[in-house]
Amino acid sequence: MHKKNIAVIGSTGSIGTQTLDIVRENPERFGVSVLAAGSKVDKLIEQAKAHRPHLAVIADETKYTILRSALEPLGIETAAGSRALADAMDRDDFSTVVTATVGYSGLEPTIRAIRAGKDIALANKETLVVAGELITRMLSTSTASVLPVDSEHSAIYQCLVGEDPATIDRLIITASGGPFRTRSPKELQNVTAADALQHPNWNMGNKITIDSATMMNKAFEIIEARWLFNIPGSRIEAVVHPQSIVHSMVQFCDGAVKAQLGIPDMHLPIRYALGDASRIDSPERRLSLSDYASLTFEKPDVEKFPCLTLAYKALAEGGTTACAINAANEVAVAAFLGGKIRFLDIYNVITSTLEATDFIKQPTYEDLVAVNSVARAKASEKIESILK
Numbered sequence: 373m374h375k376k377n378i379a380v381i382g383s384t385g386s387i388g389t390q391t392l393d394i395v396r397e398n399p400e401r402f403g404v405s406v407l408a409a410g411s412k413v414d415k416l417i418e419q420a421k422a423h424r425p426h427l428a429v430i431a432d433e434t435k436y437t438i439l440r441s442a443l444e445p446l447g448i449e450t451a452a453g454s455r456a457l458a459d460a461m462d463r464d465d466f467s468t469v470v471t472a473t474v475g476y477s478g479l480e481p482t483i484r485a486i487r488a489g490k491d492i493a494l495a496n497k498e499t500l501v502v503a504g505e506l507i508t509r510m511l512s513t514s515t516a517s518v519l520p521v522d523s524e525h526s527a528i529y530q531c532l533v534g535e536d537p538a539t540i541d542r543l544i545i546t547a548s549g550g551p552f553r554t555r556s557p558k559e560l561q562n563v564t565a566a567d568a569l570q571h572p573n574w575n576m577g578n579k580i581t582i583d584s585a586t587m588m589n590k591a592f593e594i595i596e597a598r599w600l601f602n603i604p605g606s607r608i609e610a611v612v613h614p615q616s617i618v619h620s621m622v623q624f625c626d627g628a629v630k631a632q633l634g635i636p637d638m639h640l641p642i643r644y645a646l647g648d649a650s651r652i653d654s655p656e657r658r659l660s661l662s663d664y665a666s667l668t669f670e671k672p673d674v675e676k677f678p679c680l681t682l683a684y685k686a687l688a689e690g691g692t693t694a695c696a697i698n699a700a701n702e703v704a705v706a707a708f709l710g711g712k713i714r715f716l717d718i719y720n721v722i723t724s725t726l727e728a729t730d731f732i733k734q735p736t737y738e739d740l741v742a743v744n745s746v747a748r749a750k751a752s753e754k755i756e757s758i759l760k
């Protein structure tokens with residue numbers, strides 16, 4: 373068997389650690405050449421000792437000395453900073469990059485990896501939210517391919533195997549509804565970050581868990597699906613499915629609907645992406661439908677979760693709208709997690725940031741960088757005005 377060497381960006385997060393579980397289970401299939409983390413240096417060192425990559429990178433430069441003194445005696449190269457991370461994408465000792473970071477910071481290394489012809493196992497959805505059009509254009513002239521790791525997009529990908537894309541009628545993306553699905557609008561006024569972090573089904577990092585509570589995560593997934601599958605937003609819908617067993621569905625022109633089901637566990641989509649859309653044996657618990665009294669589906673409540681509507685606004689406007697939404701959301705979510713603003717302020721910060729940020733119809737990468745930075749500043753100003 374040809375062994376595939378990978379780079380994992382964001383190795384200490386939820387998707388990163390689960391990726392390394394799969395590498396550990398399949399030592400004959402996968403090897404790790406590069407591990408990169410944001411700031412959790414102790415965990416990165418532990419992972420590097422176990423997986424013996426050629427290079428370990430820490431984005432937080434203040435942690436570099438700790439990393440170097442721990443790993444250099446083992447013959448593992450070390451580096452620090454976002455430039456070093458992007459440069460690592462040019463190395464020739466791996467063919468696939470798992471982009472498991474959260475947020476805008478995933479964009480630059482992903483672009484560098486595509487330029488270097490690497491295949492992408494894409495878990496960083498913000499990359500396609502911010503720069504979907506640019507990335508799609510780059511991929512059309514590159515040998516690099518993208519396989520989705522997001523469970524919904526993996527499900528759609530699996531439903532499309534053997535199908536003619538021209539026969540797709542609509543994509544139906546399932547949403548758990550998050551921890552506040554059954555709360556009244558009045559109760560939502562006073563929910564805290566601790567309340568929001570109690571996700572019913574999925575065990576994820578803090579940022580995506582808040583995005584799940586506002587349903588911004590689903591808005592991002594609609595945008596992500598538009599670019600991954602080249603389907604207009606008008607033919608992508610979200611349906612709330614609280615049990616998170618049906619991971620998403622595709623409806624075809626003859627009315628048939630295909631779904632992919634499984635227990636809510638990210639190992640499956642990660643394994644499928646790492647295996648180039650092939651099936652690899654899994655030790656995990658199997659889905660037993662008889663364990664579920666019912667699987668239910670309902671329309672999302674966009675009055676309660678208006679962030680969901682931002683997906684359609686972003687796709688209708690195109691250009692830099694989604695980039696500005698993402699930037700404002702990252703700043704607002706951090707402020708909510710820090711106890712500075714209330715849950716319902718997140719949407720307000722995003723919409724007022726959109727109004728205050730200039731729109732560019734056909735942005736270059738440099739334009740996206742600029743809009744991201746302006747939108748962050750505007751979002752911070754809005755948050756300051758809420759605090760007064």
Ligand code: MG
Nearest residue numbers: 522523524593
């Ligand atoms: Mg998802």
